[in-house]
Structures are given as structure tokens and as C-alpha cells.
Amino acid sequence: MTERGFEATLSIGDATVTAKDIELLRAIDRTGSLSAAAASLGRSYAHLQRRVVELESEIGSLTTRQRGGADGGGTALTDRAHQLCARFDRLHAELTGVTTVDESVFHGTVTVRSGQIGTVETDIGPIRALVPETERTPVRVGVRSDAVVLDTPDGAANENETSRRNSYDGKVSSVDTQDGIVRIGVSINGHELRALLTAESCTRLDLAVGDPVCASFKATAARAVTDRSTADNR
Amino acid sequence: MTERGFEATLSIGDATVTAKDIELLRAIDRTGSLSAAAASLGRSYAHLQRRVVELESEIGSLTTRQRGGADGGGTALTDRAHQLCARFDRLHAELTGVTTVDESVFHGTVTVRSGQIGTVETDIGPIRALVPETERTPVRVGVRSDAVVLDTPDGAANENETSRRNSYDGKVSSVDTQDGIVRIGVSINGHELRALLTAESCTRLDLAVGDPVCASFKATAARAVTDRSTADNR
DNA sequence: CACCGATGTATCTATGCGGACACAACGTCG
DNA sequence: CGACGTTGTGTCCGCATAGATACATCGGTG
Numbered sequence A, B: 001m002t003e004r005g006f007e008a009t010l011s012i013g014d015a016t017v018t019a020k021d022i023e024l025l026r027a028i029d030r031t032g033s034l035s036a037a038a039a040s041l042g043r044s045y046a047h048l049q050r051r052v053v054e055l056e057s058e059i060g061s062l063t064t065r066q067r068g069g070a071d072g073g074g075t076a077l078t079d080r081a082h083q084l085c086a087r088f089d090r091l092h093a094e095l096t097g098v099t100t101v102d103e104s105v106f107h108g109t110v111t112v113r114s115g116q117i118g119t120v121e122t123d124i125g126p127i128r129a130l131v132p133e134t135e136r137t138p139v140r141v142g143v144r145s146d147a148v149v150l151d152t153p154d155g156a157a158n159e160n161e162t163s164r165r166n167s168y169d170g171k172v173s174s175v176d177t178q179d180g181i182v183r184i185g186v187s188i189n190g191h192e193l194r195a196l197l198t199a200e201s202c203t204r205l206d207l208a209v210g211d212p213v214c215a216s217f218k219a220t221a222a223r224a225v226t227d228r229s230t231a232d233n234r
Numbered sequence C: 001c002a003c004c005g006a007t008g009t010a011t012c013t014a015t016g017c018g019g020a021c022a023c024a025a026c027g028t029c030g
Numbered sequence D: 001c002g003a004c005g006t007t008g009t010g011t012c013c014g015c016a017t018a019g020a021t022a023c024a025t026c027g028g029t030g
Helices: A019-031 A034-041 A045-059 A079-100 A199-205 B019-031 B034-041 B045-059 B079-100 B199-205
Strands: A002-012 A015-018 A063-067 A073-077 A103-114 A117-122 A125-130 A139-144 A149-151 A166-178 A181-188 A191-198 A212-217 A222-226 B002-012 B015-018 B063-067 B073-077 B103-114 B117-122 B125-130 B139-144 B149-151 B166-178 B181-188 B191-198 B212-217 B222-226
Touching (some): A002 A079, A015 A045, A019 A034, A019 A045, A034 A045, A073 A079, A079 B139, A103 A191, A125 A139, A149 A199, A166 A199, A191 A199, B015 B045, B019 B079, B034 B045, B045 B063, B117 B139, B149 B199, B181 B212
Antiparallel strands (some): A166 A212, A181 A191, B166 B181
16 A cells, blocks of 8 residues: 655755754753764764754754763753754654645646636536646546534534535545544545544534435635546556 | 745655755656766755655665666656655645645633643634643643634534534624635634635625624644743744 | 667676774873 | 863764666667
């Protein structure tokens, strides 16, 4: 089976901070010295020291290093370094979300465009989606399952009162609960749209296979990519 | 300024396909031969050929290579290779979404947990969010702006009829239109939640600075990360 | 049957990354 | 003032990546 992965990076100017660098900073924070961090990571001191100097020359102070003294000295992280780690963690978490959550794909052609937003005619009907300028018809539209909202058919909000631009009526085709999270398949015009719900929401809506539901998602959560292939995917 | 980036990968078994490999396959598809692809990419033929063989030995047939013949032979991609490219494109598009879209962050502590879902007490109130087992209080909760739905205060759907678990009343604090897409800042209890809307939705809801709105998002679209830092971020 | 243009394959080399190691510098403490 | 545990620096080596080159192979075509 094919698995989606990534490597996160943070760029500051022309410097690029990778997961390795963050790991390095964390080790320094944990141990209080470069040499102990090197030992803890099983890497050479020389390399760590050089990398720290290189990073600091590119993106400014990250550590306060001190040599000599009662304890022989040591290295501590600056606030800037802590912030960097925090930012990296958030990015990593978000990207992990993307690779974890599954996605529904619909083929179609772009009919209307205004700026970055376009309307794509698909098998389940028109989808308002984010269509970058560079993408060309035919396209595939991807919808993240964690962006799909389910409502009871009659409970769907008035179109003039919400910012959700895509709404489709369908039937629940599959329910798969796991660890407080429920994956739901919604069959719309013979095609499946997948949604991710909390178990609580699922019981609250009282969803079961065969029930009618209204699935909706924001245009900004749907993304179109040019469809280069002739064959189907997955 | 610091920019978020990534490198996408697809793993099949123990093989990992990178952007470079996809570029390679695309060049083969475009030119019809390994040697022409190598020239087109400005890389050595030997390396390309080796990489193709390596990839195929790990993940199965990707090309039909033929030598001899009127044209001397050539190389074409199999459907499997096309599918691989398509999958990669989708992943790339989604990840790009993450790094492009901005995110609101709230600090808080986890109070209730059931499976992967937890309740985080924050400055804007309780947030139901995805809290991986490994994450510990205190946490920071990140909410992608493209997952935030805005409604008119009175138009918000009945809580029993929707799968959105987080809903907050606030006031529009900023509106920034660009290229058919509107970034909106919503002030909730003195803290800002950012939302991404289509220009159309924005005019439909008739949003302007100072207007009251109801902002909501799904629990599965909010992610918590342990808050290691003492300092604030960004 | 030689030619051509492509694919296979082997070998050599340049480059960069990172570990290993040696040694200097530093500042407090006994 | 010497010991100690750090940081700072330079040099060497092993390894992996990838270009350069050379040569064999294949199969139509003139």
C-alpha cells in the first residue's frame, strides 16, 4: 500500500531549518550543553557545533553558549529558538493531519473562474473550489474528509446565512468508528464523499448506514489540480 | 520572515518516491525516452536509468522500455506510473494548502479526553479538538483558517443537526480581499480567529468590520500539540 | 549487413555530508 | 596555579550521491 509522507521545513531568509535541526535544538534544551546533546543524539560534537554556528549566522541568535566556569560551561536556547521549535511543531502537526486524513477526489472541468476560485462540474454536481491559476481543465478536485460537515437534511442552514458554498444530499454508505473518531462514507449520485466526525457528533446526528444526510464543505477547503492522467487513480 | 515549507514523499513498502522521482517520470512521459529525459533535465543518463531500475525493483513496473527499432527504441510510462504522479500531485496540492493557509492558535489545557478527541479550555472557551495520545497539557490548538465557517448569528444551525462541534460568537475585526479570496479576522473574547472565505460568500453574508458573526469549525479540523515553550509564539 | 538511436552496464571521479580525532581557549574551584 | 568540563577550530577519512565516459546490446531501415 502507498503511504503519504512529508518532511517539514521552515525557511528564514535563505536558511532552511529541518526536522533534524529542531531535534538538535531540543536535545540542547534537554541536556543543557552541546556536548551532552551530541552524546544524547549519538552524533559528533563537531558537527552539532558547526551546525549551530551556521544556523545562527543565517537566522540570528538561537543559543547562549558559555565556556568555562564551575560546571565547565553550557548552552541554553534563546526564546527565539523556543519559538522556532513551537512553530515547527505546529507545522508538523498540520502536515501530519494532511497525510493522515483521507480525501475524496472528483474529476471534472472548470466552467467559471474568478480569481483563485472556480466552479468545477463533477459527477456529484458543481463544486466551488480553489483553482490555482496554473491548473488547467480537466482537473481533479480533492476534498479533505476533516473539512466535510454533515447535517440532517432538513437542518441544513439557509444558503444566505453561511459561508459554506458546497452542499450535497446523499445517503450514508459506511460508518467506521475507531478511537473516538468516525469515518463516514456518503454516497452522492453514486460517488463517495468521505467525512471525518467525532463519535459524539455521530451519535448526536444519529447516523446509520442508509440514512439521508446533507454533506457540505467550504470552497476554500477544496483544491483542484490539473488532471494529467487518463487512467483513474488510487 | 519565516516561511513554512515541506517536501512531499510517497512510500510504497520500503521505497520512497520523492519530488525528484516524479519530475523524472514526468520528463520521461514528456520526451518519450530516458536519454531525452536526461538531456531535458540536464542530468546524466546513467543516473536516470539506474534510478528507474531501482524504483521498479522496489515498487513494480513503472515504464515500458524498448531498445532497437526504427526510432531506436524509447520509454513510456505505465498506468501505474501515471497514477503515482497523480497521487503525488494531490498530496503536493494538499500540503501546499497547509503551508499557504494561515492558522489561529489558542493556548489551553486538556480537560476531557475520549480516544483521540479532547476538550481544551482556552481563552475563547472550550474547544473540541483532535488530541493525539502523545500530546500533554498544556497544549496549543491550531485551527486552519480554511476550515472555519462563518454564519450570521441567528442563522447558525441547531446544534443537534450538524456535525460541527465548536461554535463561537464574535465580531469581524478585519477583512482583506485578494484575488477572489477573503481573509477575515474574527475577534472572540479579545482573541482573533482567522477565517478564509470566497469573495462571493463574503458579499452574500454582507460582512463588514464590526459585524457580529458566528464562527464554527469541526473538532477534527482542530489539532492540539503539547506546549513546550514558555514564551509566546509567532 | 552496416548504420542509427535508443537502452543496458561497468568503472572512474568529483562533491558534499558527517563522524573521528586532536588541540586550543575559557573560567571557576580546590 | 593546576584540574576540569565545557566550547571553539582544524584536519582527515569513510560513505553516499551523481556526473562522465566507455562500451555492449537491441532491432528496424536503407
